[in-house]
Amino acid sequence: MDMMEKLEILTESAKYDVACTSSGSQRSGQAGSLGNAVSFGICHSFAADGRCISLLKVLMTNGCIYDCAYCINRKSNPVRRAAFTPQEIADITMQFYRRNYIEGLFLSSGIMRSPDYTTEQLIAALELLRNEYHFRGYIHVKAIPGADDALLSRLGMLADRMSVNIELPSQDSLRKLAPDKSKQSILQPMGLITNKITENSTELVKYKHAPRFAPAGQSTQMIVGATPDTDYQILNLTEGLYKKYKLKRIFYSAYTPVVEDSLLPSLDTKPPLLREHRLYQADWLLRFYGFEARELLDEAAPNFNPLLDPKCSWAINHREQFPVEVNRASYEMLLRVPGIGVRSAQRIIKARRAGTLDFHALKKLGVVLKRAQFFITCKGRPLEGLKVGEHTLLRSLMSGQELAKFQQPEIEQLSFFDDSYLAALPEAGRAASFRYGG
Amino acid sequence: MFATTSLAYSYDGSFEGLLCCVFESYQWKETPLAIHSEGSGQGLLLEAKWIETDKMKADRVLRSIPLKISREAEDLLRLGFWSAVPDKEMLLLNFLYLGFTHGPAVMNMLADDTVCALNKAVRLLRREGHHYLGFVRFTVYGPVMAAVIEPQGYVLPVIEDHFCDRFQSESFMIYDRTHRMALIHQPGRRAIIPLEEWIPPQPDETEAAYRSLWQSFYHAIGIKQRRNDRQRASMMPKRYWKHLPEMTGKQADRPVRTARKQQTPRRPRELQ
Ligand code: SF4
Numbered sequence: 254m255d256m257m258e259k260l261e262i263l264t265e266s267a268k269y270d271v272a273c274t275s276s277g278s279q280r281s282g283q284a285g286s287l288g289n290a291v292s293f294g295i296c297h298s299f300a301a302d303g304r305c306i307s308l309l310k311v312l313m314t315n316g317c318i319y320d321c322a323y324c325i326n327r328k329s330n331p332v333r334r335a336a337f338t339p340q341e342i343a344d345i346t347m348q349f350y351r352r353n354y355i356e357g358l359f360l361s362s363g364i365m366r367s368p369d370y371t372t373e374q375l376i377a378a379l380e381l382l383r384n385e386y387h388f389r390g391y392i393h394v395k396a397i398p399g400a401d402d403a404l405l406s407r408l409g410m411l412a413d414r415m416s417v418n419i420e421l422p423s424q425d426s427l428r429k430l431a432p433d434k435s436k437q438s439i440l441q442p443m444g445l446i447t448n449k450i451t452e453n454s455t456e457l458v459k460y461k462h463a464p465r466f467a468p469a470g471q472s473t474q475m476i477v478g479a480t481p482d483t484d485y486q487i488l489n490l491t492e493g494l495y496k497k498y499k500l501k502r503i504f505y506s507a508y509t510p511v512v513e514d515s516l517l518p519s520l521d522t523k524p525p526l527l528r529e530h531r532l533y534q535a536d537w538l539l540r541f542y543g544f545e546a547r548e549l550l551d552e553a554a555p556n557f558n559p560l561l562d563p564k565c566s567w568a569i570n571h572r573e574q575f576p577v578e579v580n581r582a583s584y585e586m587l588l589r590v591p592g593i594g595v596r597s598a599q600r601i602i603k604a605r606r607a608g609t610l611d612f613h614a615l616k617k618l619g620v621v622l623k624r625a626q627f628f629i630t631c632k633g634r635p636l637e638g639l640k641v642g643e644h645t646l647l648r649s650l651m652s653g654q655e656l657a658k659f660q661q662p663e664i665e666q667l668s669f670f671d672d673s674y675l676a677a678l679p680e681a682g683r684a685a686s687f688r689y690g691g
Numbered sequence: 692m693f694a695t696t697s698l699a700y701s702y703d704g705s706f707e708g709l710l711c712c713v714f715e716s717y718q719w720k721e722t723p724l725a726i727h728s729e730g731s732g733q734g735l736l737l738e739a740k741w742i743e744t745d746k747m748k749a750d751r752v753l754r755s756i757p758l759k760i761s762r763e764a765e766d767l768l769r770l771g772f773w774s775a776v777p778d779k780e781m782l783l784l785n786f787l788y789l790g791f792t793h794g795p796a797v798m799n800m801l802a803d804d805t806v807c808a809l810n811k812a813v814r815l816l817r818r819e820g821h822h823y824l825g826f827v828r829f830t831v832y833g834p835v836m837a838a839v840i841e842p843q844g845y846v847l848p849v850i851e852d853h854f855c856d857r858f859q860s861e862s863f864m865i866y867d868r869t870h871r872m873a874l875i876h877q878p879g880r881r882a883i884i885p886l887e888e889w890i891p892p893q894p895d896e897t898e899a900a901y902r903s904l905w906q907s908f909y910h911a912i913g914i915k916q917r918r919n920d921r922q923r924a925s926m927m928p929k930r931y932w933k934h935l936p937e938m939t940g941k942q943a944d945r946p947v948r949t950a951r952k953q954q955t956p957r958r959p960r961e962l963q
Contacts, residue, residue, distance in 0.1 A: 257907055264911035282856040284878065289857045296926070297825040298937055300913035303922025307825075310912060348901050349908075351836065351861070352829045509916050524916055600801050607799035614802030 254335060260345070262335040266315035266326050267361060270418070270474060271506045275307040275356035275391040277469030278413040286387035288350060288357070290413060290469075295356050308359035308393060309349055313337055313374055317363030322430040323420070323479050325511040326363045336365070339378035343386055350390050357391030357413070358382070368399035372408060379411035391469070398438045402445055406466075409449055414469040414501070417443045419494075422487045426480035429516055446471045447498045470501035477532060478525040479508040479517055485546075485555035488535055492546040495539065505532045527656070531557040538563055541595055542588045565591045565650040568628060575628040576635065580609050591650060592625030612636050623649050692788040696721040699737040700780075704728030706772050707749035709780055713787055714748040715740075726780035760790035763798055767813060775843040776812035783809070820849035826931050827854070827865060830894050831901075837864045839891060839934055847874045847883050855881050864889075902936045909937035 276294030296305035312326070314336035320328045346358045360378060365371050375394055382388040394412040396405050409415055417439055421427045424436045446467065453466035473494065475487060487505075494500050507524035510517060535557065538544040542564070549563050550556070558566050568575065568591050577586050579601060587598040597619040604610060604618055611631045616622055626636045627646055693716065700715065700723040702708035712726050724737060756765045764786075771783050785805045790797040800806045823846055829836040836858075840846070847867050854865065855876050865874045866889045873886040894902065932938035 257904060260904055261907050261911045264908050268912050268914055282859040284859055287858070287860065291824075291853070295821075295825045298909060298935065299923045299927040300909065301920070301923060302913045302915075302917035303919035303926060304913075304917075305926070306909070306912060309908065311908075345904065349905060351858075352831060352901065352905070353825075353827050353838070354905050356825075507917075509914060524914075526917065603799050604801040607796055608802070610802060617802050617804075617807045 256341070256345075259335045259337060259341075260311070262333055263311045263313075263315055263337060266332070266363075267310045267312045267359075269325065269506065269509065269511070270310065270359075270361060270395075271304070272393065272416060272472055272474060272502070272504045273305055273307045273310060273359065274502065275393075277501055278391060280389055280468075283387075283389060286389050287347065288388055288390035290357070290389070290391045297353065297355055307356045308391065309346055309355045309357070310359040310361075311337065311342070313342065313360060313362035313371070313378065314365055315363050316365055318366070319364055319431075319433040321420075321433065322512070322514045322516055323476060323508065327512065330512050337378075339374065339381050342378040343381040343388075346382060346390075347386050347388060350388070355390075357393070359393040361395035362397070364397065368397045369401050369404060371397050372400040372404040376404065376408055376411065379408070383411050393469075396442045396446060398434060398442055400442070405442055405445055406449060409446060409467045410464055412467055414472060415446050415467045416472045416474070417446070418474040419490075420474065420476050421480055422475050422482040422490050423480070426482060430479065443471065443473070443498050450499070471498065472500055472502040472504065474504040474506055476508050477505050477529050478522075483550075483555035484528070484532065484535075484557050485550040485552065487532060488539075488546040488550060491536060492539055503536060505529045505536070527559050528557070531559070531563060535563045543585055544589075560651050560656070561647075562591075562652070562655070564589070565624065569646075569650070576630045577628065578633060579615065579629050579631050580605060590625055590628045592621035592623065592628075594619075692792070693720045693722045696723060697738065699723055699725040699727060699739040700742050701727045701729060701739040702742045702780075703744050704730065705744060706769070707746060708742065708744040709772065709783065710749040710752040711744050712742050712780065713752050713784055714745075715742050716784060722784075723781075725778070726784065728780070756787075756790070759794065760787075760797060761795040764790050764795070767798075767809065770813045770816055770849075771809050773845040773848065774812040774816040775845075776808070776815070779812065782812070816844040816846065816849065819844050820846040822931065823850050824853055826927070826935060828934055828936060829863060830891060831898055832892065832895070835862045835864075837866065837889075837891060839866045839868055839889070841868045841930075841934070843869070843930075845870050845872070847872055850874075851881070851883065906937050 274294050275290070276292060278290040279292040280290040282289040294307060296307050298306040300306055314334070315326045315332070316334045316336065317324075317326045317328055324330075325332065342358070342360065346355075349355045350357065360375060362371050362375060365374065375397075379392060379394065382392070391414075392412045393414040393416065394408055396408065396415050396417045398417060419439055421430055427434060427436060449466045450470065453463070456463040457465065475490070477487065491503050494503060507526050507529040508518065508522075509524045510520045510522050513520055535544075535546075535549055538549065539546065544567070549567055557563055561569070568589065574589070577590060579587070584598055584602055587593050587601055588595065593601070600618040601610065601615070601620070604614065609632060610618075612622065612626075615625070615629075615631070622636070626639055627641060627649070629635075698721075700712045702712050708728075709726070712723070716722060723740070727739065753765070756768065768783055768786065771779060771786070776782065782805060786797070786809050789800070789803065789805060793800065797806060801810065819842055823840060823842065827838045827840060827850070829838045845867070847865065847870075850865075851874055854863070854874070858876065860878050862877045864876070866886060867873065871885060871887055872883055873889065874883050875881065
């Protein structure tokens with residue numbers, strides 16, 4: 254089989270892992286070696302699905318001894334199989350990197366023979382890259398559940414980031430769809446990696462040049478929409494993982510049917526892209542906006558509203574906290590206002606030092622007034638001529654532009670100005686009691 | 692700030708030249724109607740005063756910026772000068788008026804029209820620079836490699852450190868065809884020099900082979916069911932495509948089905 258064909262097969266079977274970021278590591282170049290790493294990450298291209306291509310994302314092999322129902326590489330799926338040698342992986346990574354096609358490598362693999370054997374192969378490829386080719390670019394490697402601790406530790410010394418995919422958000426779903434895996438077999442390596450990273454950071458305090466273990470941290474991925482798990486379950490799990498395992502990122506992957514299975518949504522099911530998008534938004538709210546999962550969802554309303562982003566939903570349900578005075582509000586409170594993001598909040602804080610802000614100024618600072626207007630005052634006053642009927646409010650908060658990106662028929666067919674839809678939105682009836690105070 | 696004269700200034704297009712325009716304006720306490728660089732073909736309708744570039748004058752203005760305003764203001768000025776915003780000269784002059792009046796506080800005056808416009812221009816330049824960290828594509832010619840870019844802003848100084856650090860042991864060139872400048876790097880040495888024209892030689896067989904490997908990777912990595920041309924074009928604007936092998940190769944010429952078409956009634960038939 255020629256290289257081209259191999260690359261096609263092993264890319265095809267790697268592409269459902271959505272992580273492609275190259276962020277979190279900062280490492281300068283060195284004479285005699287190739288590459289560096291920059292902490293903000295760099296996208297080198299964008300695929301036809303609009304997603305960033307940063308890393309050469311391939312599998313070592315797509316052969317697998319396991320039979321996870323949702324996976325294109327499952328043992329029982331009749332697909333073409335191929336495998337790279339460590340040498341081939343190292344060579345193509347170097348060649349692509351030199352041409353600035355990529356930021357580095359994202360290497361994963363189906364399970365060949367055993368988790369240990371597979372991990373040894375991954376180590377061989379990375380050792381070649383790091384020690385022989387002196388490659389200093391970014392490497393993300395998947396930890397294989399069930400592999401020996403000592404092997405996983407060696408792997409982590411060669412990579413910038415490691416990940417173990419949870420894939421399914423509950424024990425129940427795992428049992429049904431990934432019978433060879435258990436919650437334990439996934440959390441165990443995750444815990445090991447967390448401990449290694451912590452240990453390593455204390456070592457680094459003592460010895461500045463101690464070798465680094467996965468300096469860009471750990472991430473994981475969850476499939477959304479293959480199982481009946483709710484957004485609330487997913488978000489709670491997310492929060493727990495960030496806290497307990499200090500994960501750097503959690504990725505959500507709208508389930509794209511690749512194999513027929515009675516336990517799974519049928520093959521013509523469209524990937525729930527909007528739901529995935531809402532989860533990413535909520536994830537940001539947890540990481541950068543100081544929100545907690547239980548503020549955003551609860552047992553009674555366990556799923557996000559497709560029409561409103563999670564922050565707007567929250568704001569509508571917490572009108573007693575508004576309006577806030579832009580010239581006095583804390584940074585934390587500014588972040589909770591719909592239409593004000595991290596950047597515009599920072600700009601507001603900065604610009605406040607140079608003078609009092611009015612609505613005109615806010616616009617220039619990048620605040621989306623269309624949404625923010627209902628939740629703020631400037632110098633004690635609301636925007637002139639502001640009407641706060643419940644429909645105006647809800648219509649302004651829904652972003653047709655945002656929804657249009659998803660091109661999903663069910664969204665496209667729905668009229669944004671359809672009153673029956675508005676009525677279904679959270680507590681719309683309370684708009685009338687939305688008052689401005691001093 | 693000063694009375695506006697009926698004159699425009701015209702200068703040689705260099706950063707020092709612009710600083711001399713600033714000097715001139717302060718010396719005569721006048722604000723020009725416009726500032727044009729030589730050869731920009733603008734300002735034919737306005738009477739223009741030619742401002743000679745004088746290193747001493749330029750230095751005096753430049754030194755006063757960190758003293759009277761701040762270091763950050765100096766950086767902003769330089770980046771603003773590299774940006775592609777129209778009438779950048781007047782914008783920069785107005786920014787300096789404000790800076791010399793308000794001191795370091797000018798950097799916080801984000802709601803001011805001039806400061807806001809300048810920050811925006813610089814943001815665009817930075818964004819374009821960041822784009823190019825990813826979108827530069829080298830062609831390997833044996834021991835050397837070269838890339839061509841056609842940026843709107845003058846990004847070479849913005850991306851210079853990154854590439855020289857990353858490819859420390861390589862000899863390479865990045866040619867900016869818009870501004871006719873080239874970043875040249877050899878291990879231990881680098882320079883940005885004017886270069887009127889450069890036509891890339893034909894790639895050899897090895898190069899062609901890696902290019903097509905990259906193209907196949909590119910096409911294999913996209914998920915069909917998630918195709919989203921609009922998203923792609925907003926993340927990777929079309930003006931970059933010309934120099935990206937994955938967007939210009941044979942495979943990229945395959946007719947692109949737009950998102951609209953995917954939703955026409957033909958779709959169900961495809962699924963059968
Ligand atoms: S172990 Fe991994 S590659 Fe193998 S079937 Fe399960 S998900 Fe797929």
